[in-house]
Amino acid sequence: QVQLQESGPGLVKPSGTLSLTCTVSGASIRRGTWWTWVRQAPGKGLEWIGEMYHNGNSNFNPSLRSRVTISVDKSKNQFSLDLTSVTAADTAIYYCAGAGWYALDFWGQGTLVTVSS
Amino acid sequence: DIVLTQSPGTLSLSPGERATLSCRTSQSVRNTYLAWYQHKPGQAPRLLIYGASSRATGIPDRFSGSGSGTDFTLTISRLEPEDFAVYYCQQYDGSPVMYTFGPGTKLEIK
Numbered sequence: 622q623v624q625l626q627e628s629g630p631g632l633v634k635p636s637g638t639l640s641l642t643c644t645v646s647g648a649s650i651r652r653g654t655w656w657t658w659v660r661q662a663p664g665k666g667l668e669w670i671g672e673m674y675h676n677g678n679s680n681f682n683p684s685l686r687s688r689v690t691i692s693v694d695k696s697k698n699q700f701s702l703d704l705t706s707v708t709a710a711d712t713a714i715y716y717c718a719g720a721g722w723y724a725l726d727f728w729g730q731g732t733l734v735t736v737s738s
Numbered sequence: 739d740i741v742l743t744q745s746p747g748t749l750s751l752s753p754g755e756r757a758t759l760s761c762r763t764s765q766s767v768r769n770t771y772l773a774w775y776q777h778k779p780g781q782a783p784r785l786l787i788y789g790a791s792s793r794a795t796g797i798p799d800r801f802s803g804s805g806s807g808t809d810f811t812l813t814i815s816r817l818e819p820e821d822f823a824v825y826y827c828q829q830y831d832g833s834p835v836m837y838t839f840g841p842g843t844k845l846e847i848k
Contacts, residue, residue, distance in 0.1 A: 625782075657837075667783070669828055669837035680835035716782065722789065723830040724773035725837070728782035 625717050626731035631662040633711075633725050639704040643717030645731060650693060651675045655720040658691065660713040660730075668713075672720060673700060674715040707736045740765050742827055742840035750848040757814040759829035759843045766807045771830040774803055774812045777842075778823045786825075787812060814845075822847050 629641035643656070650656065658670040673691040681689050704711060712735050715720040718725040723734035741764040756811055761772070769790035777783040785794040786803055787803035790810055800815040827840040 659837075666841045667777075667828075667839040669839070671836070682836065683834070720837075723771045723793075724785055724788040725775070725783070726785055726794065726830065728761075728784070730780075730782050 623719060623727045624629060625643065625719065625727060626724045627715060627717050627732040628733060629730045629734070631733060631738065632650055633707055633734060635736055637644060637707055637736075639702070639707050639715075639734055639736070641702045641715055641717070641734070643700050643702075645698045645700070645719075650672075650695055653681075653721075654726075656691070656693060657683065657718040657725060658702045659718055659725070659728075661716070662710070662713040665713075670704075684711055697716045709736050712736045726730045739749075739832060739836070740767065740829055740838055742838055744827060744840040744843045745807045746843060747841070748844045748846060750846050751817055752848045753817050753819055755817050757812075757817055757821070757845055759799055759814075759845070761805075761812070761827055762811040762838050763789075763808045763810075763829055767775040767810075767829045769829060771832075772803075773830075774830050775826045775828065776823045777826060782809075783826070784785070817845075821845065 624646045626644045635637045641704045655672040658674040673679040693700045714731040716731045718728040743762045745760045772790040774787040775783045791803045824842045826842045834842045
């Protein structure tokens with residue numbers, strides 16, 4: 622059974638960079654899965670941020686593309702999210718997930734990141 | 739961009755009743771690209787249905803998905819206490835790649 626766990630700072634200052642890591646257990650990050658980040662702002666719905674395959678191919682939400690980097694660390698079986706120039710609008714629960722057949726098959730529990738000075 | 743609309747926003751039912759949740763898309767969507775999720779507070783969202791009608795691994799058969807084109811439905815045949823949650827539909831677009839979620843339907847105990 623694949624399990625995902627997000628980790629990273631819960632508080633980021635405005636204009637700073639939000640950095641999160643997702644640790645994959647129960648499966649290799651080299652499997653045929655698109656490693657994905659999704660967020661949910663308070664009182665809002667789910668928003669897809671982007672995805673990366675283990676070979677480095679990636680896709681991003683056009684609304685966030687200019688600020689987002691996703692990377693995969695095969696040696697640690699982890700993938701990461703960097704979101705630059707954050708504002709209060711980036712305050713959200715951030716989920717990592719794995720996408721298979723055009724859907725997100727498995728998810729982490731999520732981690733709340735607050736942007737505040 | 740394809741916009742997803744879910745109705746009703748809130749559905750109040752009792753355990754044992756049948757729940758019918760609707761998802762409409764602003765453009766026709768291939769069945770392959772439509773999924774449903776269950777989300778409870780403080781928990782990871784759970785994939786229920788993919789390809790519009792295929793149950794994900796471990797999902798009870800009281801959950802079923804149907805529909806095509808722009809109109810899709812998630813049906814829960816007999817509600818169990820653990821089914822009360824928020825349900826999201828999601829569509830995948832391949833050109834360019836984009837996942838879009840609906841606003842959700844909150845299924846609450848009456």
